Amino acid sequence: MTHTHVAGSIHADATAAGPQWLDRPTDVNALDPALWSRCVERGEDGVVRIAGLGVDEIAASQSTPTYVVDEEDFRQRARAFRDAFSGWQVYYAGKSFLTRTVARWIKEEGLYLDVCSGGELAVALAGGMDPARIGLHGNNKSVDELALALSQGVGRIIVDSLDEIGRIEQLCSSNGWKARVMVRVTTGVEAHTHEYIATAHEDQKFGFSVTNGQAMVAMVRCHYSEHMELLGVHSHIGSQIFDTHGFEVAARRTMKLLAQFAEATGTELPELDLGGGFGIAYTSADTPATPDALASNLREIVEHEARGYNIAVPTMSIEPGRAISGPTAFALYTVGTVKVVDIEGGQQRVYVSVDGGMSDNIRPALYAAEYSAAVVSRASHAEPVLCRVVGKHCEGGDILVRDVFLPADIAPGDLVAVPAAGAYSRAMASNYNLLTKPAVVSVRDGKLATMLRRETLEDLMRLDVGE
CATH class of the missing domain: 2.40.37.10 (Lyase, Ornithine Decarboxylase; Chain A, domain 1)
Incomplete structure (x- = not known):
């Protein structure tokens, strides 16, 4: 079809x-x-x-x-991804649709939550989300947004530029905070999707390039900063994706990056986020994969790449995107x-x-x-x-x-x-x-x-x- x-x-x-x-x-x-x-x-x-x-x-x-x-449908979809990806951290995409009620549902169903702005973070906190289960995204986070996230103790900040790293270090130095961060990387993989929502190719605003060495520079800076704890890397290849083929290359390149970092620093980073953006059926022509099928394929991909680079399988995160709320x-x-x-x-x-x-x-x-x-x-x-x-x-x-x-x-x-x-x-x-x-x-x-x-x-x- x-x-x-x-x-x-x-x-x-x-x-x-x-x-x-x-x-x-x-x-x-x-x-x-x-x-x-x-x-x-x-x-x-x-x-x-x-x-x-x-x-x-x-x-x-x-x-x-x-x-x-449909509240019951929402909860069932959240549980389906949580259970299929058992052992992984499943992040609900706040940008897809977020209210205090949604934040409460996400909390009650045991998911994590991604936010992209201070407004989304404020709503998530007002809905009762544990800050430790929240991740903050964004390519141009303001000082106020970073301060809110750091003061509340969010579980991770996905850093997107050297400017942002500098802002985080200054805030932490001034306030005695410690930032838990992941480095967003672009792997050169472009999902088969619309130009405006394909997010891993090189010519776009998100992340640090793996191919030209920017990603390693950012990772090393975060790792050796006294104000940061570098958790790992974050990759996202697009949105409305119906299969896992694009994730094979993304996983290979991110796992290679982790292996290179371990060789250079002597430290194996504990986490890897492969993004997600799984597709849904908008018309009768669409046949999205089930959470079980996606989980099985992605587990196999990650385990294969970890064996190839002789590193342990990191703690994995996934972001189903619209597949829950849509x-x-x-x-x-x-x-x-x-x-x-x-x-x-x-x-x-x-x-x-x-x-x-x-x-x-x-x-x-x-x-x-x-x-x-x-x-x-x-x-x-x-x-x-x-x-x-x-x-x-x-x-x-x-x-x-x-x-x-x-x-x-x-x-x-x-x-x-x-x-x-x-x-x-x-x-x-x-x-x-x-x-x-x-x-x-x-x-x-x-x-x-x-x-x-x-x-x-x-x-x-x-x-x-x-x-």
């Missing part, structure tokens, strides 16, 4: 009537279980429910757009207008406009990322028609779902849901066109809880302090 290119159908074979992977459904009411969280199902009345609570009830109480998180939520919208337009070849496309858009999910506009969608407030006996789900912003590129088959009788007032929306959607939300950011709610056992309340116009006006 051909995976949906993360950069969208503009980077894959497509026809005027949609990409080749998009099949016309035999049942327009069917929900592909690969795309929806475990507790989502369509009832006999045609209404989709999550953990027993109907989307119509959610829309009535919360309005739309609203992001709806599939656990859907975005719920209300249809406002429906418009039929002519396209090439004498065909037609139905434009379905909803009450959200690129301000609550920038990924389709930023990467041309693909999603799916379904009418969830009722069942339909109409024929499926090719649709494009678009937002309400004053931008031609405000597209949420580029190509999807929806029932021909779709109409204003229908509720449409976009699955696999839990990662990098609400987390990347903006106030473009001065739209307010949507609420995020969780559902478990038929009960709804607010995770993030909906922004109001009053919230926006409080920030506007001009006259």
Whole structure:
């Protein structure tokens, strides 16, 4: 099966009537279980429910757009990675979606947590995360962010530049702190993904190059600094990755680096983080690997490379990324207008406009990322028609779902849901066109809880302090 290119159908074979992977459904009411969280199902009345609570009830109480998180699904995915990678440290990606509630879930399920800013760190701490189980990333950490991390005793800071190393040393010298650090390295491996989210090739902002010796220079400086404890190295080859092939080269080069460091200094570093960024199913073309399969393959890769360089297998870390949060939520919208337009070849496309858009999910506009969608407030006996789900912003590129088959009788007032929306959607939300950011709610056992309340116009006006 051909995976949906993360950069969208503009980077894959497509026809005027949609990409080749998009099949016309035999049942327009069917929900592909690969795309929806475990507790989502369509009832006999045609209404989709999550953990027993109907989307119509959610829309009535919360309005739309609203992001709806399946708590049990989230917890099960966290446990699946924790158990598959038993003996490894599994880091949840705070940047994918983080609230105090999420931090509490992560803590309760026994995972670690990656944060990329002072704001994410503050939320993680407010959610009860043990600082020792938090790692701080970022290519340009401010002095204030580093000070917060050091004062709270975070478990590791992933250093990304010589400038940052200097800042950490100065802060530690002034305050009597000791920093536990890992050195982020670029291994020259470029995962098959979009240019903007492939992060291990040389021409980009993250990390120290292995190939030109920068990584070894940074490691030696951290190792011999009186203010730092060097734990090991950190590598990340990209995001939305469906197999482990790219990790073979990354593991070989990072393990070689560890062996070279041990030979040069007489010290075997205890830790290695291979990153992660495992893919999820956004469309029927995507077939992500299971946590068990990923764990088995990565263990074999690491053990093989350790034998080859005659070093002990380090304490390993992995970062599943969107694979935990992504599939656990859907975005719920209300249809406002429906418009039929002519396209090439004498065909037609139905434009379905909803009450959200690129301000609550920038990924389709930023990467041309693909999603799916379904009418969830009722069942339909109409024929499926090719649709494009678009937002309400004053931008031609405000597209949420580029190509999807929806029932021909779709109409204003229908509720449409976009699955696999839990990662990098609400987390990347903006106030473009001065739209307010949507609420995020969780559902478990038929009960709804607010995770993030909906922004109001009053919230926006409080920030506007001009006259």
